[in-house]
Amino acid sequence: MAISYLSTRGAPTPLTFREVVLAGLASDGGLYVPDHIPEFSMAEIAAMQALSYPELAFAIISRFAEGIAPEALEAMIADAYKPFSHAAVAPLKQLDSQTFLLELFHGPTLAFKDFALQFLGRLLEHIIGKDERLTVIGATSGDTGSAAIAGCAGRANMDIFILHPAGRVSEVQRRQMTTVPDKNVHNIAVKGTFDDCQNIVKALFADAEFRQNHRLTAVNSINWARILAQIVYYFYAALRLGAPARAVSFAVPTGNFGDIYAGYMARRMGLPIDQLIIATNRNDILTRCLDTGTYGMGEVAQTLSPSMDIQVSSNFERLLFDLYNHDGKAIAAMLEGFRRDRKLALSPLAWNRLKAQFTAGAVSDEDTKKTIADTYRATGELLDPHTAVGLAAGQRCRRDTSAPLVVLATAHPAKFPDAVRAATGVHPPLPAHLADLLQRNECFEVLDNDITAIRRFIDARR
Numbered sequence: 303m304a305i306s307y308l309s310t311r312g313a314p315t316p317l318t319f320r321e322v323v324l325a326g327l328a329s330d331g332g333l334y335v336p337d338h339i340p341e342f343s344m345a346e347i348a349a350m351q352a353l354s355y356p357e358l359a360f361a362i363i364s365r366f367a368e369g370i371a372p373e374a375l376e377a378m379i380a381d382a383y384k385p386f387s388h389a390a391v392a393p394l395k396q397l398d399s400q401t402f403l404l405e406l407f408h409g410p411t412l413a414f415k416d417f418a419l420q421f422l423g424r425l426l427e428h429i430i431g432k433d434e435r436l437t438v439i440g441a442t443s444g445d446t447g448s449a450a451i452a453g454c455a456g457r458a459n460m461d462i463f464i465l466h467p468a469g470r471v472s473e474v475q476r477r478q479m480t481t482v483p484d485k486n487v488h489n490i491a492v493k494g495t496f497d498d499c500q501n502i503v504k505a506l507f508a509d510a511e512f513r514q515n516h517r518l519t520a521v522n523s524i525n526w527a528r529i530l531a532q533i534v535y536y537f538y539a540a541l542r543l544g545a546p547a548r549a550v551s552f553a554v555p556t557g558n559f560g561d562i563y564a565g566y567m568a569r570r571m572g573l574p575i576d577q578l579i580i581a582t583n584r585n586d587i588l589t590r591c592l593d594t595g596t597y598g599m600g601e602v603a604q605t606l607s608p609s610m611d612i613q614v615s616s617n618f619e620r621l622l623f624d625l626y627n628h629d630g631k632a633i634a635a636m637l638e639g640f641r642r643d644r645k646l647a648l649s650p651l652a653w654n655r656l657k658a659q660f661t662a663g664a665v666s667d668e669d670t671k672k673t674i675a676d677t678y679r680a681t682g683e684l685l686d687p688h689t690a691v692g693l694a695a696g697q698r699c700r701r702d703t704s705a706p707l708v709v710l711a712t713a714h715p716a717k718f719p720d721a722v723r724a725a726t727g728v729h730p731p732l733p734a735h736l737a738d739l740l741q742r743n744e745c746f747e748v749l750d751n752d753i754t755a756i757r758r759f760i761d762a763r764r
């Protein structure tokens with residue numbers, strides 16, 4: 303049966319895959335979700351054992367990508383995972399008898415976001431065609447921006463504008479964005495937090511005239527194609543560890559809830575997953591929500607794991623849509639209340655459903671450092687601080703120690719050298735292709751946290 307896509311806030315017209323990839327955010331402010339989820343049988347999953355990463359990606363993504371010619375899709379996927387520097391694309395590394403790291407940092411910008419954005423850049427180029435031009439716009443707490451830029455730089459039919467919070471991304475992260483020389487790349491440092499950047503992007507999308515004039519497209523984790531690409535590595539890791547005969551648990555360093563939501567999708571597609579563990583740092587809105595049934599915003603705190611310094615997790619809305627039986631009107635009303643009161647109480651039924659799918663743990667900076675140090679001492683592995691949050695929460699929250707625990711290693715340690723050195727005394731070197739990053743020229747604009755100034759900047763450059 304053909305899949306069409308619905309907005310989580312109930313807009314009445316379903317869209318096609320091509321339309322939701324271009325739109326990113328729905329016009330009613332909601333996020334797009336498929337109207338039903340294709341499921342694989344155990345036999346079908348078992349038959350995937352021998353597939354290479356790109357072959358597996360095609361087997362999964364093609365189930366959702368109606369309207370894209372299969373040969374074109376296959377070629378795009380093959381091309382998207384070519385720039386990865388490890389032959390396995392997403393290798394597993396064993397830490398102890400039942401604990402594994404899934405290394406998702408072998409892409410061009412050294413974080414898991416390359417998995418989605420190398421694919422999305424090519425997909426957008428394919429869908430938009432030669433005769434039109436897109437404006438890609440996104441907010442980043444660090445890793446999305448560089449990965450989006452790497453996916454879009456130099457593509458003929460698009461411009462990309464990336465907003466990052468000034469002074470709140472690491473030097474390596476900033477330089478990965480600001481040293482890309484292509485003319486279609488525009489970096490904006492906003493004097494504010496990541497949530498401020500994200501609010502500006504949301505407001506620009508809500509401005510129908512601006513959105514149409516510029517053909518705006520979002521590459522934030524709200525874009526469905528990003529979630530889709532991330533489902534693949536849950537299957538890939540589980541298959542390496544004995545799926546579907548054996549259930550595997552995943553611990554996922556979580557900010558915007560995109561990555562772990564992809565794990566939840568993998569489970570809904572039939573992959574046997576034991577626990578899905580949401581790992582947060584001190585910005586623990588999701589952990590508190592699991593514990594109390596109330597999703598309540600606090601202040602954003604800066605931590606050692608800045609890509610998770612987020613209070614509002616955009617993709618959580620996708621999950622709410624399921625928890626409330628696809629009732630878009632109810633979701634729209636709840637989020638209206640959330641905007642007003644900064645908190646939202648789940649119904650007892652929705653809270654129970656949430657707890658049936660996820661476990662959550664919040665990890666302090668101190669425990670993050672300790673985990674990096676302990677792991678280095680025990681195994682010789684250097685963990686980046688986000689991965690360390692995942693490992694610490696995974697170890698604390700796992701119930702069945704006989705089920706393999708896969709910790710998503712979301713960034714290369716060299717992206718966050720200060721935290722790694724503070725914990726271990728070792729400075730993690732950048733891989734060869736980025737060795738001269740600190741000597742390259744930077745280009746970016748510092749602007750106030752003011753939508754008018756940012757709109758003007760974009761108008762002047764398109």
Ligand SMILES: *Cc1c(COP(=O)(O)O)cnc(C)c1O
Binds near residue numbers: 415446562713
């Ligand atoms: C983006 C990011 C995360 C959080 O992922 P979400 O999909 O936003 O939950 C975790 N770790 C790193 C290194 C990241 O870049």
